[in-house]
Amino acid sequence: MRLSQAWLVARHDLNLYRHRRTILYTLVAFPLGVAIGFPVLVRYLLSRVGPASIPSPVLVGLIDSFSFFFVIASATLPIAVASYSIVGEKIEKSLEPLLATPTTDGEILLGKALAALVPTLAAIWASSVLYMVLMDRVTVGHLGYLFYPNAEIAVVLLALAPLACLFAVEVSILISARVADVRTAQQIGGIVFLPFVLLYVVSEVGIVTLDTLHLLAVSGGLALVTLGLFALSRRAFEREEILTRWK
Amino acid sequence: MPLAEAASLVSMIHAVGLTKRFGNLTAVEELSLDVHEGEVFGFLGPNGAGKTTTVRMLTSLISRSSGTAEVAGCTLGRDADELELRRRIGLLPENVGLYESTSAVQNLEYFGRLHRLPEAKLRANIERLLRMMDLWNERDRPIATYSKGMKQKVAIARALVHDPVLLFLDEPTANLDPESAKTVRDFILELKKERRTIFLNTHHLDEAERICDRVGILRTRLLTVGSPEALRDRLWGSRTVVRVERPSEALVVAITDRLGPRKVEISGDTMVVEVTDPDRDNPEIAAAVVGAGGRLRQISQLSPSLEEVYLRLIHEQGSAG
Numbered sequence: 154m155r156l157s158q159a160w161l162v163a164r165h166d167l168n169l170y171r172h173r174r175t176i177l178y179t180l181v182a183f184p185l186g187v188a189i190g191f192p193v194l195v196r197y198l199l200s201r202v203g204p205a206s207i208p209s210p211v212l213v214g215l216i217d218s219f220s221f222f223f224v225i226a227s228a229t230l231p232i233a234v235a236s237y238s239i240v241g242e243k244i245e246k247s248l249e250p251l252l253a254t255p256t257t258d259g260e261i262l263l264g265k266a267l268a269a270l271v272p273t274l275a276a277i278w279a280s281s282v283l284y285m286v287l288m289d290r291v292t293v294g295h296l297g298y299l300f301y302p303n304a305e306i307a308v309v310l311l312a313l314a315p316l317a318c319l320f321a322v323e324v325s326i327l328i329s330a331r332v333a334d335v336r337t338a339q340q341i342g343g344i345v346f347l348p349f350v351l352l353y354v355v356s357e358v359g360i361v362t363l364d365t366l367h368l369l370a371v372s373g374g375l376a377l378v379t380l381g382l383f384a385l386s387r388r389a390f391e392r393e394e395i396l397t398r399w400k
Numbered sequence: 401m402p403l404a405e406a407a408s409l410v411s412m413i414h415a416v417g418l419t420k421r422f423g424n425l426t427a428v429e430e431l432s433l434d435v436h437e438g439e440v441f442g443f444l445g446p447n448g449a450g451k452t453t454t455v456r457m458l459t460s461l462i463s464r465s466s467g468t469a470e471v472a473g474c475t476l477g478r479d480a481d482e483l484e485l486r487r488r489i490g491l492l493p494e495n496v497g498l499y500e501s502t503s504a505v506q507n508l509e510y511f512g513r514l515h516r517l518p519e520a521k522l523r524a525n526i527e528r529l530l531r532m533m534d535l536w537n538e539r540d541r542p543i544a545t546y547s548k549g550m551k552q553k554v555a556i557a558r559a560l561v562h563d564p565v566l567l568f569l570d571e572p573t574a575n576l577d578p579e580s581a582k583t584v585r586d587f588i589l590e591l592k593k594e595r596r597t598i599f600l601n602t603h604h605l606d607e608a609e610r611i612c613d614r615v616g617i618l619r620t621r622l623l624t625v626g627s628p629e630a631l632r633d634r635l636w637g638s639r640t641v642v643r644v645e646r647p648s649e650a651l652v653v654a655i656t657d658r659l660g661p662r663k664v665e666i667s668g669d670t671m672v673v674e675v676t677d678p679d680r681d682n683p684e685i686a687a688a689v690v691g692a693g694g695r696l697r698q699i700s701q702l703s704p705s706l707e708e709v710y711l712r713l714i715h716e717q718g719s720a721g
């Protein structure tokens with residue numbers, strides 16, 4: 154496996170995104186909306202309801218749950234990008250000539266994965282920094298301390314988000330093998346974020362609390378699932394499979 | 401090329417018993433074949449004959465069910481060899497598979513880089529190929545705005561961008577109008593002059609006849625291989641057409657007396673005589689006709705087109721099962 158060869162594939166895909174408005178919007182609009190929208194919302198609440206009527210623990214609970222949106226975004230954005238990069242290539246039938254170059258299946262797959270991971274993680278991390286700065290500004294007066302950064306968001310951004318991205322990319326690959334248009338792939342891929350939403354809901358109604366320990370446990374579980382899916386997606390992306398069994 | 405000369409040449413493709421099965425369906429069966437360096441080899445066969453499957457096996461895109469092959473000095477089935485193999489060959493697949501939103505130059509750059517071509521060499525190759533293809537002025541337009549013929553030419557350029565020693569072309573002129581087909585064909589003839597080895601899948605028999613040194617006819621199994629001329633002679637036999645003022649049984653008898661028993665057909669003012677060696681037999685036929693008092697108008701050789709040979713072979717095979 155030559156990383157440089159995989160990077161050639163990734164760079165080419167990244168360049169193709171420039172011609173795709175929807176991908177650019179997805180990568181910019183969604184995380185930016187979260188990063189600016191939530192602080193604005195909190196600021197509005199505080200100014201409207203009055204800080205006195207929102208006790209600090211309630212405010213903290215609210216902000217904490219917002220952090221989780223970065224996980225949901227991590228599980229959603231790569232689907233949009235990876236579906237395009239793999240199903241798109243399948244539609245243009247450009248995988249066959251690509252496979253005929255001195256590039257291994259693993260290198261192409263890694264390139265495709267990087268092409269989906271790099272921009273999504275960059276978008277998520279960049280917007281999370283903006284989010285933390287804005288949220289701190291909005292809440293510091295009320296809380297009396299800087300809420301971010303903290304251990305939970307560190308686990309979310311450094312463990313859960315990358316894992317969720319990887320997970321979403323792998324699911325995209327498996328879907329791409331069976332689906333013949335980008336939109337369908339993206340729609341089916343939409344279900345990927347359901348378990349994360351479920352986790353979110355469960356934490357909101359108070360069945361589990363998403364503290365650092367629980368977040369680490371979830372990350373561990375997700376790592377296992379991601380590892381298992383890696384084997385599957387690797388098998389789905391073998392040249393023989395692609396050329397003879399992909400529909 | 402003469403057989404002795406061919407045998408002394410380096411084998412670019414050496415396949416033995418190559419077989420591919422998809423479940424119960426055998427797509428290619430026991431294919432044994434040699435293609436020599438510098439040769440243009442035409443692979444003919446009806447739809448579903450296994451031409452594309454063969455090319456995919458030979459280019460290490462799909463595995464074989466059984467058999468062995470050496471392609472451009474590399475052995476199929478060994479990972480390291482297959483990577484090296486893909487460095488040495490170029491492929492024009494059945495579907496061009498270009499990136500439609502980028503330009504011809506960008507498409508070629510990508511493939512050149514995947515082949516690790518030094519940047520200066522890459523630039524030079526791209527310019528040379530696009531100029532050869534008459535696409536230099538359109539080089540920066542997105543492929544989506546190209547005509548089918550232009551796309552086909554870019555795809556061929558892509559297969560050549562890294563100077564492969566062996567080129568696989570899967571139906572390069574399919575779906576092209578006669579003029580685009582001709583430009584592509586002329587281009588292949590250019591490549592032939594450069595003594596490149598080319599493996600060409602095609603449905604166009606006249607194309608095969610004009611371009612190829614040898615052709616193979618496939619229908620799951622390889623039915624026959626040879627130069628177009630040799631195939632004609634071997635499969636059809638030679639026939640001589642004799643036009644006389646008044647054909648008659650007496651003339652037929654005169655001919656068979658002189659040459660030995662053989663089939664002679666009469667229709668209108670022509671007699672068609674089966675011959676084994678035209679150079680030896682034709683003077684005898686003329687002498688026999690004249691000797692029997694016939695007045696000779698014309699004597700000429702009838703050669704079936706490759707198309708007739710092809711159709712006959714395919715049909716014989718079809719009725720044989």
Ligand SMILES: Nc1ncnc2c1ncn2[C@@H]1O[C@H](COP(=O)(O)OP(=O)(O)OP(=O)(O)O)[C@@H](O)[C@H]1O
Nearest residue numbers: 396397398422427446447448449450451452453454
């Ligand atoms: N992935 C596959 N799964 C099952 N059968 C296949 C597959 N690919 C090819 N075949 C079958 O193998 C046979 C040979 O197909 P192939 O595409 O090699 O023929 P071909 O000679 O290239 O035909 P054409 O002239 O139409 O391009 C056909 O019967 C085809 O249906």
Ligand SMILES: [Mg+2]
Nearest residue numbers: 451452453494
């Ligand atoms: Mg074919």
